[in-house]
Amino acid sequence: MGRTRNVKLAAAIAQAGLSQSRLAARVRSVAAEHGANELTGVGQSHIAKWVGGVVPEPQAARILAETLSRCLGRLVTLADIGLTADTDELELPAWSDDPLTTLVTLGSKDMVDIDRRHLLATSAYSVAALALPDDQWFERAADRARARKPLSSYVVTAQDVDDVREMTAIFSRRDQKRGGRAGRAALVAYLRTDVAELLSGRFLSEDIRRAMTAAAAELAYLAGWTAFDGREHPLAQRWLTIATGLAEEVGDAPLAGHILRALAHQAVDLGQPMEAVRLAEASLSSRRYARACWRERSLLGVVHARGLAAAGDKKAAAAALLRAEQDLGRASDGDDEPKRVFFYTEASLAHETAAALRDLGDLKGAETQFKRSVRTRRAQFVRTHSVTLGYLGAVQAQQGHLDSACETWSQALDAMTGVQSGRARESIVQMRRALSPFRNRADSQAAELDARARSMLSQA
Structure with a gap:
């Protein structure tokens, strides 16, 4: 069968007014910009095969889409050139891809529920994809961004940047209050349409270009974080990869470190401690750590400690926790802090410290720190508060303090009402698992709590 x-690809090439050999030359040029040396040998025969129905390798497909975007002066996705029907993996971004192109491509996949389920079924969290490019790749990111030609005639202003930041703050507050699954569709729709169009436009100044790209990076980070909280880990990993690339394009080393820290956090939660340590160490590299404010340094450091704890390096983890505590202690209201870290407070440090101590087997210390987190957390952070209570109940149960655990878990279920969070749901599942030996005791507190937890899971 032929x-x-x-x-679709043939039509796009015709619209661009290019011969196959000229398109091949431009593909080679774009590939060279991205350091994709294996594609610098693309010739007319490759283009002919792709038009004839041969599906290119994922990286070649993405480079082809970016090349046609530049030629046509508009964003061309893989779907636009007929490269999504047979393989979804083509739409998954890699470090070498253009962040703007992959933002729209992944956003389109994330937007449609049925497609997202198919993506999640046919792809997985990839340890291999965590391998970071060398430092030179990151250093060249700004040059690649400056070389990108505008894809629309819209002139981006400082007000546009403020609008994106305002929307990011709105989505962030909703995430903190209701969980990552609440409002994700609206967030992704805004990112892949309005924000992508702004990134594709013309900028009044270099400062505005940098500010808009940084704002887009923060919103892409939030898309990744909400996917992480929703337990949609393949999507989270890919959004965070895009966000890191955008941050590096404007040389915002602290923001890039902040996002790499999130990837490290995800790796810890998914049982990849050595990858978590490596990513955390990248977030703590000299240029990222030195330019960060004290509060952000503490956040980077405590996630590094969690990775070390999960890897079983007790001494290094303890030292990292101490440094994180000291860094947070140096923070003051007068510091010039980015808005993204306003939420990182004593409660946040205590939560992450507790998780590290728990992984080290210090359940009593973990209980103390989880209680500290519960005691000091601000009221608006409902989702994180509910998860902390769930974790606190778990360490109490592990120590044999069932009555205390049940009381804590009851508070957790109260806090989780209305919260749409995969992490919160997972803590309920773990709660029921811990209660399983006691659920058949009629009229017991454990049995009542288990029934309530079961009801909440059925409604989610």
């Missing part, structure tokens, strides 16, 4: 001609 291959089906890719009419």
Whole structure:
């Protein structure tokens, strides 16, 4: 059975007014910009095969889409050139990809529920994809961004930047109050349409270009974080990869470190401690750590400690926790802090410290720190508060303090009402698992709590 001609790709090439050999030359040029040396040998025969129905390798497909975007002066996705029907993996971004192109491509996949379920079923959290490019790749990111030609005639202003930041703050507050699954569709829709269009426009100044790209990076980070909280880990990993690339394009080393820290946090939660340590160490690299404010340094450091604890390096983890405590202690109201870290407070440090101590087997210390987190957390952070209570109940149960655990878990269920969070749901599942030996005791506190937890899971 012969291959089906890719009419969408052929039409895009015709619209660009390019011969196959000229398109091949431009593909080679874009590939060289991205350091994709294996594609610098692309010739007319490759283009002919792709038009004839041969599906290119994922990286080649993405470079082809970016090349046609530049030629046509508009954003061209893989779907636009007929490269999504047979393999979803083509739409998954890699470090070498253009962040703007992959933002729209992944956003389109994330937007449609049925497609997102298919993506999650056919792809997985990838340890291999965590391998970071070398430092030179990151250093060249700004040059690549400056070389990108505008894809629309819209002139981006400082007010546009403020609008994106305002929307990011709104989505962030909703995430903190209701969980990562609440409002994600609206967040991704705004990111892949309005924000992508702004990134594709013309900028009044270099300062505005940098500010808009940084704002887009923070919103892409939030898309990744909400996916992480929703336990949609393949999507989270890919959004965070895009966000890191955008941050590096404007040389915002602290923001890039902040996002790499999130990837490290995810790796810890998914049982990849050595990858978590490596990512955390990258977030703590001299240029990222030295330019960060004290509060952010503490956040980077405590996640590093969690990775070390999960890896079983007790001494290094303890030292990292101490440094994180000291860094937070140096923070003051007069510091010039980015808005993204306003939420990192004593409660946040205590929560992460507790998780590290728990992984080290110090359950009593973990209980103390989880209680400290509960005691000091601000009221608006409902989702994190509910998760902390769930974790606190778990360490109390592990120590044999069932009555205390049940009381804590009851508070956790109260706090989780209305919260749409995969992490909160997972803590309920773990709660029921811990209660399983006691659920058949009629009229017991454990049995009542288990029934309530079961009801909440059925409603989620």
